[in-house]
Amino acid sequence: GGIGPIQNDFDEFSYFARVNLVQGSRLGARAIGLLDPPLRLLMHSAGLLAQIRSHLRTARLWAPLVSQLERGGNNELSPGGVVAALACVRYMLDAAPPIERPSLLTTPDKGICRVCAELCGPLHLVRVSHWPDAKCGGTAGVTATLSGVSTLLRGSLVGAPAEHNSNGTNATRNRNNSTAVNGIDQDEEELRRIIADSEAELRRIIADSGLVPALGHTLRFFVEGNRASFQLDAGGLSAIAELLSRMAQLGLALTTQCARSDVVAGLANARALAPEASPRLTVNTLQVALQLARGAELPANDASTALARARLDKWLPSILTREDAAVRAKACNLVGNLCRHSDAFYSLLVRRNDAGETTLEHIIQCASDHDMATRKFACFALGNAAFHSPALYEYLEAAVAPLVAALRTDHDEKTRANAAGALGNLARNGPLLSRELARQGALQALLDTAANDSSDAPLTIALFSCGTLIAWSNIRASICLETQTRIQLVIQNGLASNDKTIVRYATRLQSKLAIAPTDASSPISNHDTPTTVTRNI
Numbered sequence: 001g002g003i004g005p006i007q008n009d010f011d012e013f014s015y016f017a018r019v020n021l022v023q024g025s026r027l028g029a030r031a032i033g034l035l036d037p038p039l040r041l042l043m044h045s046a047g048l049l050a051q052i053r054s055h056l057r058t059a060r061l062w063a064p065l066v067s068q069l070e071r072g073g074n075n076e077l078s079p080g081g082v083v084a085a086l087a088c089v090r091y092m093l094d095a096a097p098p099i100e101r102p103s104l105l106t107t108p109d110k111g112i113c114r115v116c117a118e119l120c121g122p123l124h125l126v127r128v129s130h131w132p133d134a135k136c137g138g139t140a141g142v143t144a145t146l147s148g149v150s151t152l153l154r155g156s157l158v159g160a161p162a163e164h165n166s167n168g169t170n171a172t173r174n175r176n177n178s179t180a181v182n183g184i185d186q187d188e189e190e191l192r193r194i195i196a197d198s199e200a201e202l203r204r205i206i207a208d209s210g211l212v213p214a215l216g217h218t219l220r221f222f223v224e225g226n227r228a229s230f231q232l233d234a235g236g237l238s239a240i241a242e243l244l245s246r247m248a249q250l251g252l253a254l255t256t257q258c259a260r261s262d263v264v265a266g267l268a269n270a271r272a273l274a275p276e277a278s279p280r281l282t283v284n285t286l287q288v289a290l291q292l293a294r295g296a297e298l299p300a301n302d303a304s305t306a307l308a309r310a311r312l313d314k315w316l317p318s319i320l321t322r323e324d325a326a327v328r329a330k331a332c333n334l335v336g337n338l339c340r341h342s343d344a345f346y347s348l349l350v351r352r353n354d355a356g357e358t359t360l361e362h363i364i365q366c367a368s369d370h371d372m373a374t375r376k377f378a379c380f381a382l383g384n385a386a387f388h389s390p391a392l393y394e395y396l397e398a399a400v401a402p403l404v405a406a407l408r409t410d411h412d413e414k415t416r417a418n419a420a421g422a423l424g425n426l427a428r429n430g431p432l433l434s435r436e437l438a439r440q441g442a443l444q445a446l447l448d449t450a451a452n453d454s455s456d457a458p459l460t461i462a463l464f465s466c467g468t469l470i471a472w473s474n475i476r477a478s479i480c481l482e483t484q485t486r487i488q489l490v491i492q493n494g495l496a497s498n499d500k501t502i503v504r505y506a507t508r509l510q511s512k513l514a515i516a517p518t519d520a521s522s523p524i525s526n527h528d529t530p531t532t533v534t535r536n537i
Contacts (some may be wrong), residue, residue, distance in 0.1 A: 006066045024243045031135035035068070036081035041085040046091040049217050052386075053091040060425040062092055063107060072124070079128045079145060080136030082119065086148040093152070102201040104165035113209035116149045122215040122221040125232075139233050143442030146239035153206070207253040215240055219533075223269040235272055238281045246282035248291035255295050259302040264289045265309040273315035279324040286319075286330040293337035293345075304344060312338075313351040313359060320362035325371035332366050332377035335359060346391045360385065360395050367402035376415040379406055383422030392428040397433060400426065400440045407445045407462070413455035420449055420458050431472045432520050438478035444477025447486045451493065460501055463494060467509040489514070 065085050068077060070264070077085060087111055098103055102315050105111050118124060121513045127143055131137020136144065159480050171317040219240065222232045244263050258264070264285070271277060272285040290309060292303045312334075319331045340346040349360040363385070366378035385392050399422070406419040426433045437443070444470065449462035466487070469475045487509070494506025 007272060031074070031078060031132050031137075033077040033081040034075045036078055036084065036349045037331050039077070039081055039084040042049075043087040043091075046088065050095075054093040055097045056088060056093045056284075058346030061088070062104060062286060063521065065089055065114060066107070066112050069112070069119075074119075079131050079141040080135055084191045085143045086116075086119075086152050090152040098198050102198055102205065104201065104324065104512045105205050111534055113153075113205050113211060117209045117211040117214040118225050119145055120211060120218060120243075122218050125218060139236070141168055143233055143236040146243075150239040150243040153211070153243060159178070197245040203250045203254065205249065206247070207257065212244070212247055212257035212263065213261045214262045215244055216258075216266055217514060219263060231271070232329070234278065234281065237267075237272060238278060238284070241267055241272055241281050241284035241288070245287040247345060248288045252295065252298065256298055256302060258288055259292050259298060259306040262306055262309060264292065264306055268312075268315065273312075273319060275322070279322070279327050282319065282322070282327050283330045285381050286327075286334050288332070289341060290334045290337050291332060294340065307338070307345070313348045314353050316359040317353050317355065317357035317362050320359065320366055325369075325374055328366060328369065329371060329373035329377050332363060332374055332425070336377060336381035336384050337365055339381065339387070343388035343391055343498060346385065346389070349385060349392065350395055358395075360392065364396075364402065367399065367406060372410075372412050372415065373391060374416060375406060376412055377419035379403060379415055379422050383418055383425050386422065386425035387428065390432060393426070393430065393432040396426060397436050400433065401435045402446045404440045405451055407458075413458055416449065416453065416455070416458035417461050420446060420462040421466050424468040427465075427469045427472060427475070431474065434469070434472040434474035437469060438474045443475055443478065444486075447483065447490055450490045451486065456499075459491055460499075460505065461500060463490065463505040463509065466490065467505060467512045470509065470512045471515070471518060473517040473519050 002033050042052070042056065044058055061170070065088060069082065069085055069089075093101060093104065125142050125145065128137055128138065128141045131141055135139065156492050218232075244258060248258045249255075251438055267285045267409055268272070268290070272281050277285075289307060289312065292298065292306055295303060316335065320328055322328060335349065338348065349363070350358050352358055363378050363381050366374050367382060369375050369378065381398070382403065386396060403419045403426075407416055408425065409418050410419070422444060423437065426442075427437060443466065446462045446466045449458050450466055453459040453462065460474075491506050491513075494502050494509070497503055497506070
């Protein structure tokens with residue numbers, strides 16, 4: 001009879017389930033729910049055939065399934081049956097057009113997001129951990145539950161395809177039936193607006209569900225509670241980290257919840273940043289921390305308190321030496337964002353861990369890393385570590401040489417731009433590093449970039465940094481006749497540019513040259529550094 005009759009069987013299944021609960025084996029304790037087999041069959045079938053996924057949606061199974069999950073299975077679903085039900089829900093969401101998803105997510109009363117929050121809380125997971133291991137319970141059952149929720153929310157509720165119309169078909173197929181304005185179909189523009197509104201509504205629903213606080217509670221329970229009554233293995237922890245990583249990127253409300261639920265500290269305390277943690281687990285944990293550090297709109301106290309409690313200085317030095325390049329790059333990006341808005345975290349970079357290592361030492365080494373992304377983010381981090389104050393200047397002398405090398409030889413334009421900005425920042429707040437900058441030929445490297453770089457970003461930032469370095473006596477004393485000629489040529493070309501920014505920076509360099517050099521602590525004119533220098537570009 002196909003999928004359709006299954007919906008009519010739910011009430012009948014419920015009756016037989018109650019009978020089986022009384023008559024069942026082990027004095028009424030059943031390890032397999034009556035609804036487990038049909039849901040497992042639907043899950044596997046829908047995973048194989050897209051047509052089955054469409055039939056699931058049209059068979060009106062959504063409300064019965066969600067209601068069943070809201071009741072905790074109602075003695076009709078084992079932990080394995082719950083996971084199968086989550087998979088069926090995910091397949092129905094995948095088959096639904098994005099515009100219809102918000103209404104699905106709030107049907108029935110609580111909605112599937114609130115159900116997911118309850119499933120991820122310690123109350124449900126402790127029960128799963130006590131279920132027989134051989135019947136989808138125990139530690140493996142906890143991991144399967146968390147992975148099922150993670151897959152559902154990451155894959156179906158966020159990042160909806162941008163090219164679907166209200167019928168779920170590809171929008172570009174209907175291009176001949178719409179009117180093009182400035183090369184863009186009006187129907188397609190309206191479609192994108194509708195989808196954007198739908199995705200915003202999805203994010204609000206997720207934020208209202210209590211999912212992030214539930215995950216934070218589970219982490220605290222696992223780390224601080226009685227682990228003997230609740231086992232969480234690497235797979236379960238990885239599912240939590242992956243879900244939180246996605247949630248933290250979905251806007252201010254969810255990022256704030258991540259900060260207030262102390263999830264970074266929870267993950268760190270669960271050893272998600274330890275050397276034995278998988279690269280994926282570590283990267284996702286770092287991504288959550290990065291979102292807190294990046295969020296300028298976050299309440300400052302929430303973000304800084306959450307990041308401080310994570311004791312990142314304990315973990316970052318070893319993370320920056322991990323074999324996996326993605327881990328090193330993500331850690332460098334995190335450090336750059338920790339220093340993005342202020343110097344509040346500067347002290348963290350020079351705090352020694354148990355092995356006597358500091359984060360800043362390894363960031364400097366990463367500026368010469370064989371991995372391009374790691375070099376790029378290391379240069380970004382070094383630039384921000386020097387931007388707000390000279391507090392770290394005494395530790396940054398060793399950074400000059402790798403930054404000059406990156407500026408001269410790196411094939412990636414973003415790395416060259418970050419290196420150019422970082423060299424300027426090393427002279428922005430005082431002359432302490434001017435002798436080393438002169439010794440390493442930083443001004444000459446910046447001039448070469450400003451004169452010859454084929455990309456706009458490194459050229460423009462290098463020109464600005466030239467004007468910053470030229471203010472100091474040690475830099476001015478290192479200028480030979482050839483370098484002086486090069487300076488005049490860079491100024492001349494800059495003043496003739498059609499780019500207003502380049503003209504402004506060339507004028508600035510010319511004005512600096514007309515002023516006598518100084519060894520004063522910080523010329524005010526050096527503090528007009530463009531904001532792009534402190535952003536990873």
